[in-house]
Amino acid sequence: MGRLAKEQEIAERLGVRYLTGPATHSILFSFVTLVASQERYDRMLTSALAKGFTPENSEFLALDNRNANRFDGFDAMRRALVEARGRYIVFTHDDIEFTHDGAAELEARLDELRALDPDWTLAGNAGGIGYRRGKHHLAVHIDDPHKLGLRVTQPELVESLDENFFVMRRNRPVVNSYDLEGFHFYAGDLCRMSEIMGGRSYVIPFLLSHHSGGTVDEAFPLCRSRFERKYRRYFVGRNLQMTVAEFRFGLAGMCEGWGETPKSRWDFLKRNVYAPERSGVDDT
Template sequence: MDHEYTFSVCSLVRDMARYDNLLTSFAEFGFTTENSEFLVADNRARNEFDGYNWHKRLYGECRGKYIIYCHEDIVLIDHGFDRLVEALEELEQHDPRWLVAGVAGCAWRQDNGQSRHQILRITDKYGKDRRHGEMPGRVESLDECFIVTKRESPVFSSYDLSGFHYYGADLCSMAELAGGSAYAIDFHLRHDGNAARGKSFRQCRKAFLGKYSKIYPGRKLFCTTGEVQIPGGWYDIT
């Protein structure tokens, strides 16, 4: 597959001022019109796009080797174009089957039992330059603020889910079902989101559990929003 750019930077936008900050930071850190294109899922007037459909809608316009799907409220602060290329090349050497990568993810690990394990490098509302785990590190969920995929090996979120929550975990699960994997990589940025929860969060969680109870009954997922026990199987919890 021919690539006109290294990156297609796709953003879900509701606030133009925040998106302008994103563009400024990307330009400052080496993302130019020669190596990158910038595409927008425009939600300024109304929610035409949601977390599960905007990847699919923009994919057909992308001409980059890698596709970045990111929120409008991220800002690059020390890592840039060269570091991201390096991190993805390192990941390719580590696991050529990777399909999804991000900056903050979660997984389970075995020690004296199962324990929750965060793998991340991020500045956000919880702290400056937070670092956990060895990277690249395989995860089963990713924060949706910044996700990278390969254009030649696309993976999409579910067609039977909607909303603005759990689509990072869904995308990682879809990658797993396709025979690939998801990873957190060492690429430091700042996310200015508030991680708000409400009625829509609970609705998305219920729909997510309903779908995956048929696929992974009894599985326990560790998502960036907390532990999720999928109903069914031997470990059904009501």
């Protein structure tokens, strides 16, 4: 047996798969939802089916927090990526409802975005354009309790997205930070990771209803502090606009970096970023 034939036989025995192009997808949308309330989630599912999100074009993955918080926003996104089969991965809260646009509109808006920017990474219905001269600049296309009535007519480039609804391209995946946790700023974290990887985020004119105006609970200040302490070292002097907060990093990150050693860097992470009370969900 010749060498080439022998190598081919070994490859066949081991079941080698030769990848020759982009990843394929069996469906269009993978919906990933942090589910705390079955009643709210049932309302979302009912509205999704009514608006054309069917088993033929969509799958629905529920991160089960109904009886306990098994997942937070950061680890939920990482967990879902290994399961999703859709061309687009759609992350949602369980309290959204498809009252306006549906499957046809979402596919059309994403096709339009790809024509505008082939390198887009994330898209959503609300986000921060920037924080400049003490003013908040937002792009919003949503019905929610705030009743602001804000709308976009075309994709708007943003530096952050809201967590209630956002879309990721399966062939341009982004993962959340391993050193952050909680239920706030995980979409903003994805936008930062996307930016570092060379991607861009947009708000698109896709309209749905979000039945919450956002929750600023007792965990919010801690999540904000950890997010700030991490990113001020990488975005020195930058202002960053979220839908629920703004960050003015100033020169603090630069000052912290002066005279840094490997040990001081590790001490900084342990003290300011890593959460000592982490629950440590076992994903092995």
